[in-house]
Amino acid sequence: METASKPVQEIDAVTIRFAGDSGDGIQLTGGQFTTSTALAGNDLSTLPDFPAEIRAPAGTLPGVSGFQIHFSSRDILTPGDAPNVLVAMNPAALKANLKDLEAGGTVIVNTDAFTAQAFQKAGIASNPLEDGTLSGYRVLSIPLTTLTDNALKGKSLSRTQVDRCKNFFALGLMYWLYERPIESTLQWIQKKFKKSPEIADANTKALLAGHAYAETTEIFTHHYRVKKAPIAPGRYRNIVGNTATALGLVTASRLANRPLFYGSYPITPASDILHELSLHKGLAVRTFQAEDEIAAIGAAIGASFGGHLAVTGTSGPGVCLKSEAIGLAVTMELPLVILDIQRGGPSTGLPTKTEQADLLQAMFGRNGECPVAIVAAATPGDCFTMAIEACRIALKYMTPVFFLSDGYLGNGSEPWRLPKLSELPNLRVPNATDPKDFKPYKRDPETLARPWALPGTPGLEHRIGGLEKQDVTGNVNYEPDNHEHMVRLRAQKIAGIAKEIPPTEVLGPKKGKVLVVGWGSSYGAITAAVREFQAREEAVASIHLRHIHPFPPDLGDILSHYEKILVPELNLGQLLLLLRAKYAVPAVGLNKVKGQPFKISEIRDAITQLLEG
Amino acid sequence: MPETSTPVPAPGLTRKDFVSDQMVRWCPGCGDFAILAQVQKVMPALGIPREKFVFISGIGCSSRFPYYMNTYGMHTIHGRAPTFATGLKCARPDLQVWVVTGDGDGLSIGGNHLLHALRRNVDLKILLFNNRIYGLTKGQASPTSELGKKTKSSPLGTIDRPINPLRFALAAEATFVARSIDTDVEHLSVILARGAQHKGSAFIEILQNCIVFNDGAFAAVEDRSTREDQALKLEHGKPMVFGKAKDRGLAFDGLKPELVTFEPGKPPPRLAVHDEKASSALAYMLTDLGAEFPTPVGIFRCIEEPTYESMMEEQIHSASEAGQTDIEKLIAGPETWEVK
Numbered sequence: 001m002e003t004a005s006k007p008v009q010e011i012d013a014v015t016i017r018f019a020g021d022s023g024d025g026i027q028l029t030g031g032q033f034t035t036s037t038a039l040a041g042n043d044l045s046t047l048p049d050f051p052a053e054i055r056a057p058a059g060t061l062p063g064v065s066g067f068q069i070h071f072s073s074r075d076i077l078t079p080g081d082a083p084n085v086l087v088a089m090n091p092a093a094l095k096a097n098l099k100d101l102e103a104g105g106t107v108i109v110n111t112d113a114f115t116a117q118a119f120q121k122a123g124i125a126s127n128p129l130e131d132g133t134l135s136g137y138r139v140l141s142i143p144l145t146t147l148t149d150n151a152l153k154g155k156s157l158s159r160t161q162v163d164r165c166k167n168f169f170a171l172g173l174m175y176w177l178y179e180r181p182i183e184s185t186l187q188w189i190q191k192k193f194k195k196s197p198e199i200a201d202a203n204t205k206a207l208l209a210g211h212a213y214a215e216t217t218e219i220f221t222h223h224y225r226v227k228k229a230p231i232a233p234g235r236y237r238n239i240v241g242n243t244a245t246a247l248g249l250v251t252a253s254r255l256a257n258r259p260l261f262y263g264s265y266p267i268t269p270a271s272d273i274l275h276e277l278s279l280h281k282g283l284a285v286r287t288f289q290a291e292d293e294i295a296a297i298g299a300a301i302g303a304s305f306g307g308h309l310a311v312t313g314t315s316g317p318g319v320c321l322k323s324e325a326i327g328l329a330v331t332m333e334l335p336l337v338i339l340d341i342q343r344g345g346p347s348t349g350l351p352t353k354t355e356q357a358d359l360l361q362a363m364f365g366r367n368g369e370c371p372v373a374i375v376a377a378a379t380p381g382d383c384f385t386m387a388i389e390a391c392r393i394a395l396k397y398m399t400p401v402f403f404l405s406d407g408y409l410g411n412g413s414e415p416w417r418l419p420k421l422s423e424l425p426n427l428r429v430p431n432a433t434d435p436k437d438f439k440p441y442k443r444d445p446e447t448l449a450r451p452w453a454l455p456g457t458p459g460l461e462h463r464i465g466g467l468e469k470q471d472v473t474g475n476v477n478y479e480p481d482n483h484e485h486m487v488r489l490r491a492q493k494i495a496g497i498a499k500e501i502p503p504t505e506v507l508g509p510k511k512g513k514v515l516v517v518g519w520g521s522s523y524g525a526i527t528a529a530v531r532e533f534q535a536r537e538e539a540v541a542s543i544h545l546r547h548i549h550p551f552p553p554d555l556g557d558i559l560s561h562y563e564k565i566l567v568p569e570l571n572l573g574q575l576l577l578l579l580r581a582k583y584a585v586p587a588v589g590l591n592k593v594k595g596q597p598f599k600i601s602e603i604r605d606a607i608t609q610l611l612e613g
Numbered sequence: 614m615p616e617t618s619t620p621v622p623a624p625g626l627t628r629k630d631f632v633s634d635q636m637v638r639w640c641p642g643c644g645d646f647a648i649l650a651q652v653q654k655v656m657p658a659l660g661i662p663r664e665k666f667v668f669i670s671g672i673g674c675s676s677r678f679p680y681y682m683n684t685y686g687m688h689t690i691h692g693r694a695p696t697f698a699t700g701l702k703c704a705r706p707d708l709q710v711w712v713v714t715g716d717g718d719g720l721s722i723g724g725n726h727l728l729h730a731l732r733r734n735v736d737l738k739i740l741l742f743n744n745r746i747y748g749l750t751k752g753q754a755s756p757t758s759e760l761g762k763k764t765k766s767s768p769l770g771t772i773d774r775p776i777n778p779l780r781f782a783l784a785a786e787a788t789f790v791a792r793s794i795d796t797d798v799e800h801l802s803v804i805l806a807r808g809a810q811h812k813g814s815a816f817i818e819i820l821q822n823c824i825v826f827n828d829g830a831f832a833a834v835e836d837r838s839t840r841e842d843q844a845l846k847l848e849h850g851k852p853m854v855f856g857k858a859k860d861r862g863l864a865f866d867g868l869k870p871e872l873v874t875f876e877p878g879k880p881p882p883r884l885a886v887h888d889e890k891a892s893s894a895l896a897y898m899l900t901d902l903g904a905e906f907p908t909p910v911g912i913f914r915c916i917e918e919p920t921y922e923s924m925m926e927e928q929i930h931s932a933s934e935a936g937q938t939d940i941e942k943l944i945a946g947p948e949t950w951e952v953k
Contacts, residue, residue: 039950184948237949247944254940261704281929282937286703290696291729298689298696298726302669303704305687305697310704324690332687417952418945455685455701455708458664463633463679465688466672475635476680 005215007222013072014178014226015080018170019097020089021058022051022065025167030067032171032188036180037071038238038415041228044071045524046413047079047597052268052352059113059121064096073227077524079412081599087170089113089144092122098133106138108173110166112145140219144169151209152202161199165206172210177223182211232417239416241380241409242269245313245339246276248387250283253309255388256395256427259284261303261310263296268351269407270313270341293321297338301325304334305464307431307454309391313339316358317348319365326400327366330490332464333441333450335394337387338362338372342406342520344595353595354408356520357571362402363549363578369487371494373397374549376404378523381416383409386546388424393497395429398449404548406570408597409521435459440474448493450474498550504543504558507531512539514610515562517587519545519575522568522598529603533611540607548575556583564610566590568603626657631666633683639674644795644821644835645742649681651798652711652740655805656684661709668711669698671718674749674823675742678713692723695730698737699921706922709809711738716757717747720776724756731785733921734813740805741778741818742795746827764826779900779913782816783893789815790896791912795822796835800846800910807912813920820910834908847899847911852884855907863906870902889915 018033020026027048037044049066056063070080082102088094090113101107114129128134129141148166155162168189175182186204193200214220239247253260262285264274278287286303290296297312304310314322319340329336342358344350362374373393377386383405390403432438432451440462441450453460462474470477471485507530514533518526523544533540543558545551559565559579565587567576573589580587590606592598631653639645656666666684670676672691679686685708689697694712702710712730719727719741730737746764747753753766757778761770782790789811793804801819808815820831829835833843845855845863853863860877862884863870875881888895889912896913 035948039948041950041952231952233952235945235949235951237946239946243946250943251940259704261700263700280932280937280943282932282935283940283943284929284933286925286929288700288703291725294693295696295699295726295729298693299700299703301689302687302697302700302702304700305667305685306701306704306708308704310700325693328690418949421941455667455705456664458662461664461684463668463682463686463688465679465686466690467688 006220008179008225009222010225010227012074012226013070013076014085014224015068015070015083016085016087016174017066017068017083017097017100018087019064019066019093020167021093022053022063023055023058024065024089025164026065026067026089029167029171030069032185033174033180034069034238034413035184035188036175036182037069038236039181039184040179040226041231042071042073042226043076043229043231044069044415045076045079046070047408048411050352052350057121059090059092059118061092061096061122064093066093066097071226073229075229077528078597078600081601087174089167089170090122091118091124091128094128095122095124101137103136104138106140107134108140108142110144110170111141112143142173142219147209147213148206151205155198155202157198157202161202165202168203168206169210169213172207173214176211176214177220179223179225182207231415234417236415236417238413239381239384240411240413241377241383241405242272242341242411243276244380244383244416245377245387245403245405245410246273248384249277249311249337249391250280250285251384251421251424252388252391252427253283253285254421255424256309256391256429258307258309259286261286261288261300261308262313263288263290263298263300263303263310264313265290265293265296265318267293267315267318269343269410270315270318270339272410273313273339273341293318294325297322297325300336301329301332301334304329304336305455307452309395310335311337311339313341315341315343316345316361319358319361323366326372327368327370328466329400330366330370330372331466331469333398335398335452336400337390337394337403338400339403339405341410342404344593350595352407354406354521354597355570355593355595356406356522357574357593359404359519359548359571359574360577362404369491371491372549373399373401373494373497374404375401375547376520376545377409378520378544378546380409380412380414382546384416384419388427389546392425392427395427396449397447397493397497398452399494404520406521412521431457432460433457439472440464441469442472443489448489448496495550498553501547501550501552504552504554506541506543506558508534508541509539510541511561512541513562514540514564514566514607515559516540516542516566516568516603516607517545517559517575517579518542518568519548522570525598525600525603526568528600529607532604533607538611540611545575548578551582559583559585564588566606566610568598568606570597626663628653628657630663631656631683633681635680637681638677640825642824643674644744644823645675645678647795647798648740648742648801648819648821649678651801651805653682655802655809658806659709659809665708666711667701667708668713669694669701670713671723672749673715673718673747675713675715676718692718692721693726694718695723695726695737695739699730699733699735702735702737703922703925706736706926709738710736711740713740713742715741716743716745716755716778720756720778720781727781728785731782731787731814731816734788734918735921736813738808738815739817741816742821743778743818744821744823744827745830746823748823748826752826777901778818780897783897783900783914786893787816787914788813788916788918789912790914791816792818792820792910794820794831794834794840794844794910796837797840797844804912807915811915813918834910843907845907845909847887847909847913849887849889849912852880852886854880854884863902865898868898870898870906872906889913
């Protein structure tokens with residue numbers, strides 16, 4: 001696409017937020033812009049932000065849907081603190097998002113949507129384009145609806161159909177403005193609207209018209225170039241966390257040479273994993289949409305008893321319902337992976353917003369002494385790796401394993417280098433087959449795992465259940481000493497997983513003033529903030545825990561090498577509690593529960609405070 | 614029995630092969646003993662190797678059942694047995710999976726799971742021991758306790774209207790719905806065998822006496838001396854006849870049941886003829902005729918429908934036939950780019 005007729009300004013990075021009605025196709029627009037940006041060779045990170053309601057009344061604040069993308073010629077780690085550019089499709093979108101825009105940032109508005117009626121719906125007293133609301137910003141007023149309408153003149157499309165094309169007009173405009181390649185979207189439109197050629201044609205026309213408009217209109221004096229980022233060589237794709245999780249499970253199933261069974265009940269923000277897995281039946285993936293959360297995990301445990309790689313996926317409220325069954329899997333000592341894609345709580349809470357407040361639930365949320373392993377993914381791409389790691393631990397140690405992700409990771413995306421299957425771990429574990437001396441709870445001396453004896457194996461008939469079992473035989477047993485022995489054995493088995501956890505990667509100096517300890521989706525913000533201090537050669541380091549139970553064996557030692565420890569979390573201090581309890585260190589928390597991920601600046605400020613304090 | 618081929622017994626298996634080494638810990642005189650004995654007796658005749666059987670239960674007296682069967686088994690959590698069984702059967706269609714539950718486990722805490730196992734037609738053999746009381750927790754009212762029942766938890770009488778287990782199963786569109794009696798060993802063994810051979814969810818309510826907390830709940834049909842007069846044994850294609858002398862029968866005047874008395878051995882043509890494959894409306898009427906009528910037992914409904922796990926297998930098969938099997942392609946997704 002020829003775009004060189006206006007001057008080009010080179011910039012390092014830009015953060016754009018698209019915002020509009022949830023019916024405006026904002027997520028779709030953001031997704032297309034992301035693909036195009038990835039193909040342009042930038043590093044990128046995205047954050048979708050959609051309302052809990054499917055279609056809140058059009059034009060209202062609850063109906064505003066947003067999509068933020070940060071892309072750069074450098075290595076970046078977060079979707080950006082404050083957008084530099086806000087594309088607002090209506091007054092409600094402007095009102096809901098303006099406060100996040102950087103001072104002096106650019107606002108691109110669809111002026112056609114700025115009507116008295118729209119102000120009323122958005123609860124705005126006067127026209128923000130005229131009343132000084134936007135005086136501190138660079139405002140680009142564009143009649144997107146009218147322009148789209150003009151571009152599609154002569155087509156036999158309804159008013160609504162034409163209106164639905166305006167996001168493509170806006171997308172075309174943004175493609176020109178940031179020198180994005182347009183081809184991938186053109187191809188996508190053809191594929192997506194294969195069955196309705198008129199719509200495909202209209203969207204194509206709108207996209208090209210937007211592009212051409214930006215090039216010719218005087219509103220845009222120049223456009224921007226963000227150079228390719230120095231990214232490690234390899235083949236890449238853009239990946240969303242939930243997709244990475246699903247693909248990790250399918251891959252683990254291949255690595256373990258066992259069919260995958262996924263039991264789940266629809267719940268935000270985990271449902272996309274069920275959707276993704278249900279596409280892959282050709283790879284012997286059995287997906288079971290259960291009648292409720294309990295049935296979903298029950299079915300998974302049943303499949304595990306039958307020898308499958310069994311997984312159940314949910315979010316916090318679903319974990320509550322699954323708790324009793326998780327306890328059963330702990331005492332039955334069957335492999336099981338529980339995905340918790342965390343969201344704001346308590347109760348129904350903030351279904352579409354992110355939080356990290358289920359850690360202690362995963363750790364302790366069951367009756368009795370009921371230890372499980374816990375792993376947590378750090379980035380969308382890391383969901384793939386840690387899903388495999390969760391499966392590895394479950395299979396090797398015959399135990400339930402929690403895999404913690406969250407709404408931010410689950411829906412966020414990043415460029416991801418495709419892994420080589422040959423470099424992934426071997427997950428194969430044997431089934432018991434020899435009836436000689438077979439005992440259902442006779443343990444492997446190394447891992448303390450009991451044998452996995454599948455129904456259908458002659459001579460290994462046995463019964464397992466929720467009642468306390470006698471050591472070795474597995475028979476029901478209520479003796480005091482046996483119970484204590486079994487409780488301790490189960491704890492010891494989980495603790496023993498630590499032996500295999502690789503050395504913790506310390507980013508920065510091996511000793512110093514401040515160590516930032518993170519887990520989960522705060523990886524990007526923490527790492528970006530810590531790098532700033534390191535660039536100034538300040539003694540600030542960070543570690544990011546991907547194994548939370550048990551902790552890595554070197555963790556206590558690492559903690560002892562810093563004067564101060566900062567633990568940023570999207571909760572009121574859950575990892576902090578565990579660290580203090582286990583290592584008796586004077587760590588302090590940086591806690592935020594707004595349903596939004598950390599900004600780099602928030603971490604930076606907290607580190608600065610510790611350095612100065 | 615009609616329309617089921619006689620299975621070839623698994624070589625060399627006897628009742629004893631299905632008896633586990635665990636001491637049976639039900640109260641002396643409990644109806645569960647008779648059911649256990651019949652199940653153990655029926656197993657060898659099914660022509661299935663012992664290692665292919667799995668018994669799955671929830672919580673309650675009946676749910677101790679798997680420990681006493683020398684097969685694979687899972688004693689799970691309250692009310693959830695159908696969920697574990699569904700997952701196992703989907704993962705391993707080669708196994709024969711039995712669910713043992715009770716009126717509290719299956720119809721109270723686990724009512725939802727039972728409903729869904731039945732409506733999906735997962736090939737499970739579900740035995741619901743109905744004693745109309747909570748036994749293991751020592752005598753509270755259950756969802757099948759009769760209205761006004763005085764128990765520890767309802768000293769003034771229950772105000773909960775009871776569930777009829779068979780009506781529940783029929784409303785869930787179960788493909789096999791039957792009822793038998795713990796003490797009627799012959800009848801029970803026939804029903805168990807038919808259930809085992811059914812392809813799909815087989816729901817069998819077994820009227821079972823709790824000698825400690827609800828003794829005599831089904832005395833009229835339990836007692837050998839009154840059973841023939843009080844139980845109407847349904848047989849497919851045969852007129853509905855009962856009584857020691859086989860001199861009474863059931864007819865329908867429209868939707869109204871009627872008792873008919875006749876000369877023994879000469880049932881009049883207007884007697885209702887049982888049809889397992891008829892619309893579930895007939896079965897529904899039979900489940901509760903009223904106090905003045907006998908208690909129907911036998912197979913109320915038995916129809917053929919595709920099973921859940923067979924449809925799941927079919928989808929997996931056709932997806933892999935369609936070549937959607939390349940994992941590297943899957944990981945790569947729709948769009949990739951090379952960084953050099």
